Structure formats: C-alpha cells, structure tokens
Amino acid sequence: MVTKEQYPKALAVGSIAYDTANILGPSLAALVISLIGFRGNFIADGLTFLGSAALLIGLPRLASEVAGQAEKAPTSVPHGLTAMIRRAPLLQSVLLALQTSIRGAFVIVATIDFVKNDLRLSDSAYAWVMAAFGIGSVAGAMIYARCTVRVRNGLVTASAPVMLAGLLAVAVWPQYAALCFAWWFIGAGYSTLGIRGSGLLAAYSSGEERAHIYAAHFALSPAGWGLTYPLAGWLTSNQGFVLTAWIFAGILLVISLGVWNLQNKVNPGCPPTKSFQWGSTQSLEAHHPPSP
Numbered sequence: 001m002v003t004k005e006q007y008p009k010a011l012a013v014g015s016i017a018y019d020t021a022n023i024l025g026p027s028l029a030a031l032v033i034s035l036i037g038f039r040g041n042f043i044a045d046g047l048t049f050l051g052s053a054a055l056l057i058g059l060p061r062l063a064s065e066v067a068g069q070a071e072k073a074p075t076s077v078p079h080g081l082t083a084m085i086r087r088a089p090l091l092q093s094v095l096l097a098l099q100t101s102i103r104g105a106f107v108i109v110a111t112i113d114f115v116k117n118d119l120r121l122s123d124s125a126y127a128w129v130m131a132a133f134g135i136g137s138v139a140g141a142m143i144y145a146r147c148t149v150r151v152r153n154g155l156v157t158a159s160a161p162v163m164l165a166g167l168l169a170v171a172v173w174p175q176y177a178a179l180c181f182a183w184w185f186i187g188a189g190y191s192t193l194g195i196r197g198s199g200l201l202a203a204y205s206s207g208e209e210r211a212h213i214y215a216a217h218f219a220l221s222p223a224g225w226g227l228t229y230p231l232a233g234w235l236t237s238n239q240g241f242v243l244t245a246w247i248f249a250g251i252l253l254v255i256s257l258g259v260w261n262l263q264n265k266v267n268p269g270c271p272p273t274k275s276f277q278w279g280s281t282q283s284l285e286a287h288h289p290p291s292p
Contacts, residue, residue, distance in 0.1 A: 032044055076212050076215070077212070077215050077216050077219050078216075079209070079212040079216075080209070080211075080212035080213040080214070080215050080216025080217070081216045081220075083205075083209055083212065083213055083216075084213060084216055084217070087204055088262050089200045089203070089204040089262075090200065090201065090204050090205065090213065091262060092197075092200060092259055092262040092263065093197040093198075093200040093201045093204075093217070094217070094220055095255055095258050095259045095262065096193045096194070096196060096197035096200070096259060097194075097197055097217070097220065097221045097224060098224045098255055099160065099193055099252065099255050099256065099259065100190055100193055100194050100197070101221070101224035101225045101227075101228045102224075102228050102248060102251055102252050102255065103163055103167075103186055103189075103190055103248075103252065104190065104225070104228075105225060105228035105229045105231070105232045106167070106228070106232050106244070106245070106248045107130075107133055107183060107186060107187075108229075108232075109229060109232035109233050109236060110232055110236045110241055110244055110245070111126065111129060111130060111179070111183070112126055113236050113237070113241065114174070114179070114236075114241040115129060115176070115179075118174070118240075118241055119176055121176065125176065128180070129176070129179050129180050129183055130183075132180045132181075132183045132184045132187070133183040133184065133186065133187040133190075134187060135184065135187065136183065136184035136185060136186065136187025136188040136190075136191075137187035137188065137190055137191040138187075138191070139184075139187075139188055140155075140187065140188030140189065140190070140191040140192045141191040141192075141195065143155070143188070143192075144191070144192050144195055152196075155192050156192060156193065156196045157260075157263070158189075159188075159189035159192045159193050160189065160193070160252070160256040160259065160260075161256075162185050162186075162188075162189050163185065163186045163189040163190070163252065164249055164252055164253060164256065165185075166181075166182035166183070166185050166186045167182070167186070167245050167248060167249040167252065168245075168246075168249050169181075169182050170182050170241075170245050171242050171245035171246045171249065174241060174242050174245075201213070201214070201217055232244065232248070235247060235248075
C-alpha cells in the first residue's frame with residue numbers, strides 16, 4: 001500500500017491514530033454519559049461497532065487468493081522463532097517489543113496505585129497523567145515521521161536512555177509534577193521504539209517466511225505483557241511505587257544493553273530484503289500492545 005520511503009510515516013500515522021483514540025476516547029465517553037446516561041452510552045457503543053463492521057465490509061479486499069493457487073502451508077511459530085533468533089535485526093525487534101511492554105506495564109499498572117493511594121489525588125489527576133503519556137506518544141510519532149533517516153536513528157538511540165532517566169526521576173522524586181513530565185517523555189520513546197521495531201520486523205523478513213516470523217512475533221509480544229503486567233501489579237502492591245520503579249529501571253537497563261549490542265549489527269537505514277513487498281499491511285499494527 002505504501003512505498004519504502006512512505007513506510008515509516010505510515011507506521012507513525014497508525015501510532016498517532018491509535019494513541020489519539022486512547023486519549024480522546026475516555027473524554028468522549030464521559031461526555032456521552034453526561035448527556036444520555038450509562039444505558040445510552042452502551043447503546044451508542046454498540047452502534048459504533050456495527051458502523052465499524054459496515055465500513056469494513058464496504059472496503060475493497062486488500063488481499064485475495066489467486067485463482068487456482070495451491071493452499072498455503074500453515075504458519076509455524078518455531079520456524080519463525082528460529083529465524084528471529086538467527087537474524088540480529090529481528091532479534092532486536094523482539095527486544096524492542098519487550099522494552100515497550102516493560103515501560104507500558106509499569107505506566108498502566110503502577111500509576112493508578114501511586115496517584116490514588118500514595119498521593120491521594122482525584123480521578124482527574126490520574127486521567128491527566130495518563131493523558132501526558134498518550135500526548136507524549138503522539139508527539140514522538142509525529143516527530144519521528146517528519147525526520148530524516150539519520151535523525152530517526154538518533155531518536156531511537158536516545159529513547160531508551162531518556163525513558164530510563166524518566167523511571168529514575170520518579171523513583172528519586174515521587175511527586176505528581178515529576179510523574180507528568182516523566183510520563184510524557186516515556187510516551188514519546190514508547191512510540192518511537194514501537195515504530196522502529198515494526199520497521200525492522202517488516203524490512204528483514206522475506207515473502208516466504210514472513211508469515212512464520214509474524215506469527216512468532218505476535219506470540220512473543222503478548223507473552224512480554226503477560227509477564228510484566230502481573231510483575232508490576234505484585235511489586236507495586238507489596239513493595240511500593242518507588243522500589244518498583246527502581247526494579248523496572250534495572251530490568252529496562254539490562255534489555256537496553258542487549259538492544260544497543262544488536263544495534264551494531266543492524267543497518268540503521270533498515271533496508272528491506274529483496275523479497276520485501278511494500279504493499280504488505282501486516283506490520284502497520286505490530287507495535288501496538290494488547291489493550292489492558
């Protein structure tokens with residue numbers, strides 16, 4: 001659907017749309033509830049699903065089986081895992097996905113406990129700090145889309161240290177203002193690394209093996225969130241927000257060292273393999289985590 005030059009911008013636009021919906025969605029829901037109540041909100045929500053389904057049915061098929069084409073072999077997760085482990089750029093995409101799950105789980109799980117129980121603030125205070133994370137994510141995607149390849153590589157390199165600094169800042173100074181600033185920067189790095197991970201995944205997989213690689217990636221990504229979500233919840237409940245921030249900063253540092261080591265083996269321009277087809281749409285949503 002897009003050319004090689006347009007691909008990073010397409011990923012960034014997808015990230016902007018995703019995060020903007022997450023920011024505006026709760027506010028719009030609150031407005032609808034205030035106007036027509038909870039029952040009316042549920043009815044309106046159901047109608048939006050029906051509308052979305054109607055729009056999808058009306059779209060032209062983006063891919064279709066060629067007449068007479070032999071049935072494709074089923075995807076193999078072990079085959080995809082083997083390919084990802086042996087290829088440095090694909091292994092780096094896995095570590096980038098793990099980085100996003102570490103930061104995302106801590107932000108999503110630990111923030112509400114810290115704001116509500118430690119700082120004793122209102123629901124609106126929690127909404128604003130999460131909005132700071134979402135706005136930072138949108139800003140990061142917009143900046144990434146407008147930059148040259150050289151600048152994008154610099155943003156990717158700087159993202160992990162900036163987010164690590166954000167975690168350390170809230171661990172040293174656990175105050176609401178610090179939390180808002182740190183979450184903004186963490187959100188910006190979150191989207192930047194997510195877009196780069198999706199780009200690596202698409203650029204370094206060939207047409208024949210792409211289905212196996214994507215199957216393996218989609219198996220590993222939820223696994224990372226499945227580990228970090230309960231870990232963040234258990235640590236926050238039993239050890240407190242500050243110690244959990246230190247622990248997650250340490251985990252993030254270890255994963256980041258692996259990413260930086262693999263970075264030396266990856267062409268920063270992310271050139272596609274010869275068999276890469278820029279019409280593929282599989283990776284446009286690859287960097288989005290499962291909804292909490």
